[in-house]
Amino acid sequence: MARHFEASQATYTRWIAAALDAAPCLDRAGTGGGAHLVMTGDVAPDWASFPALLSELENGNTPEITGIEDHELPVFIPRWTRNTPVDHRALGKIVRAIHRECGLRLRYVSMKRGEEGRWRCIYPIGLERMGDQWRLVALDLDKKDLPLRVFVLARILGVDDSPCPLPKGFSKPGIHDADLSVHARPNPAMTPDQAIVTAHELRIHDGKITLNQRTLFEFYRRFGSQPLSDDAVWPPLMNSMENG
Template sequence: MSTSKATQLLASEVQTRGDLLRREGYLVRKQLGAKPPPCASMKDLLEKLDAGLTRFADTGLRDDELPVNTWHWTDNMPHSEEVLARLVSACVNQRSVQIQYVGMQRGDAGHWLRIVPLSLDKMGDQWRLAAQDLEKEGAVRTYVLARILAAEHDDQPIPRKFVRASPGDSQKREAVRLNPGLTDVQRRVLARELRIKDGYVTLPARCWHEFMIRFADGQRSDNIAWPPLLSS
């Protein structure tokens, strides 16, 4: 951008946002006591960073001003782009598809399922496919994308009585107790971090089980081969 163009843009912004900005010679400064708009708040900044929006155009901060690192524990892609393309196509066109999926049940070597994809869900660092299992009366399940080995077009008709579920998820609200061994300060910061309101946590229903395993004393089934890694 040329210097003259940038100067024109700054002048226009000062004129438009006189409640927020003021000119001091060649400089543009914030008005004393002015509150930044929501789009310039620290909450908005963190939400953008959390969504992976780290460019200067998104944050207004250069890499040398605010270095941002994102670490991924997992590779979320299915075993080929063709698999993902078929899943996306089935979801967009509201059609059924057959997938070969490897679950974490002991001895699972991959099995085929007939499903109707509903949505892509991101849970923590992991992408999943929410879908209805046609072999289990349309029950809604979630499937980790990286564990889908194959996807094939499904030529079988969807049952007449099939009712497509909502792509969203119902909210589950349950009472929780903080560990009595926590200090008062620990209790305060964790209550805020885990969004505990008046002793309750509210989450989408399909997130609840793993939330309890990660932060509470929820138990996995003995039939699940977990954890996958063992310390040496």
């Protein structure tokens, strides 16, 4: 605690007492400045389990949150991409629009062949992380049926300060669109052990996978045999292991 948080000795003592109350698997050892927490023989609560620790690490939490120092458990997180919009001011405007529950104009470019950035009127609902990519989930106000869309944050060129008017009678929707339960079709070339770990990794239960409607194409592209759309400019790089 002293390494990461500046506080008085009395505050450290209160924090230790609070930790002891929250976790019966902990006990206090030492006194004064040498006081510290130790594990007892009791089972740790779920929030202190190793799966919970991995979840914290997946969320990018640092030792200040996890309590695990680098010398205790080295964690490596390669970063291939940048997730902020091209205009660094855009993210703040997006967050404020979500908080204020108002429409927003953003200039966005998709990876469709020949597409240039164009202004879109949207109603931002929230942010979501898809793998190592952060996206904005929003309703498309330019369409009469207000379809749910996702916009990759790094492909947002800018945000206009002038709000987009909402349709008459508009009510705020939730971020989750319809869940679909689809049959998993395992690759017959897999060994039994490969089938076991695949079912575990992809959350296959009773031969089915539950997915959000908006994630189907990407899921099938990554784990299935979904072909690439003919009008997409993909992949963005032409490098390979052979040509660098």
